[in-house]
Amino acid sequence: MTTTFNFTGRTAIVTGGTRGIGAAITLALLKAGAAVHATYAGNEAAAAAFQAACAEFAGRLTLHRFDVGDYAAVEHFYKGIEAAGVKPDILVNNAGIRRDGVVGMLSRDDWQKVLDTNLGGTYAMSKFAVQLMMRNRSGRIISITSPSGKLGFEGQANYAAAKAGQVAFTRSLSKEVARRGITVNCVSPGFIETDFIADLPAETAAAYRAMVPMKRFGKAEEVASSVLFLASAEAAYITGATLEITGGL
Numbered sequence: 001m002t003t004t005f006n007f008t009g010r011t012a013i014v015t016g017g018t019r020g021i022g023a024a025i026t027l028a029l030l031k032a033g034a035a036v037h038a039t040y041a042g043n044e045a046a047a048a049a050f051q052a053a054c055a056e057f058a059g060r061l062t063l064h065r066f067d068v069g070d071y072a073a074v075e076h077f078y079k080g081i082e083a084a085g086v087k088p089d090i091l092v093n094n095a096g097i098r099r100d101g102v103v104g105m106l107s108r109d110d111w112q113k114v115l116d117t118n119l120g121g122t123y124a125m126s127k128f129a130v131q132l133m134m135r136n137r138s139g140r141i142i143s144i145t146s147p148s149g150k151l152g153f154e155g156q157a158n159y160a161a162a163k164a165g166q167v168a169f170t171r172s173l174s175k176e177v178a179r180r181g182i183t184v185n186c187v188s189p190g191f192i193e194t195d196f197i198a199d200l201p202a203e204t205a206a207a208y209r210a211m212v213p214m215k216r217f218g219k220a221e222e223v224a225s226s227v228l229f230l231a232s233a234e235a236a237y238i239t240g241a242t243l244e245i246t247g248g249l
């Protein structure tokens with residue numbers, strides 16, 4: 001991707017920033033000059049491979065491993081970066097998981113884990129970011145939601161509820177911090193080629209592709225560019241919004 005954004009001197013936090021869409025966002029921010037704290041849950045091999053691929057930006061990329069659904073771990077992360085003098089300008093709530101199952105068979109664990117990661121993570125990460133951003137009277141919070149939250153998909157009640165919750169959370173938080181120069185928005189990607197949907201059976205993937213007016217799945221870089229736009233100074237008057245990157249879905 002050729003980027004025209006300039007984030008030199010800015011600091012971003014990208015959750016789930018070492019794989020898939022998050023990795024594309026981290027890389028785009030690094031290319032645009034930002035310093036990035038990219039987090040991940042536990043896939044050390046992917047994190048190490050990503051770090052190696054970003055060697056040219058080594059001084060500006062820091063990785064952190066913790067579960068965004070664990071409130072105490074999130075608090076610990078923020079205490080650490082605050083002690084190190086880091087002032088986040090941008091937070092991207094990208095970490096997310098799916099654990100699909102029809103409601104009649106959906107385990108309590110699969111319900112809770114999806115809510116904790118996608119929605120609980122967005123709450124906890126945003127809470128501490130907002131405290132730091134308010135001191136600077138500026139900031140950008142962008143959460144990655146999904147069309148599932150708007151349309152609903154069979155077998156995704158947990159995921160759809162969490163993703164719709166992120167949008168409602170975003171609208172409310174945007175109103176709380178609007179006067180402080182902090183914008184809060186969502187990006188809603190359609191079907192994007194990452195590990196996240198790699199487990200779909202071939203016929204399901206073909207049916208989903210046929211649903212997309214552009215007749216193709218999107219690329220992680222195509223989501224990243226919209227995140228950079230919302231993070232930029234040019235997007236200063238956009239808040240409480242959801243930008244759809246879906247090929248027309």
Ligand code: NDP
Binds near residue numbers: 093194
């Ligand atoms: P991937 O599965 O490729 O990557 C997910 C990333 O999130 C990984 O870095 C993973 O860490 C991290 N992560 C997962 N759980 C946690 C956790 N509990 N704590 C911290 N980090 C965690 O997913 P995508 O890149 O495809 O998806 C990114 C976001 O985009 C998600 O929120 C997803 O819901 C959303 N989305 C994706 C779509 C798609 O088609 N791909 C469509 C619409 C929305 P680790 O590497 O350690 O496992």
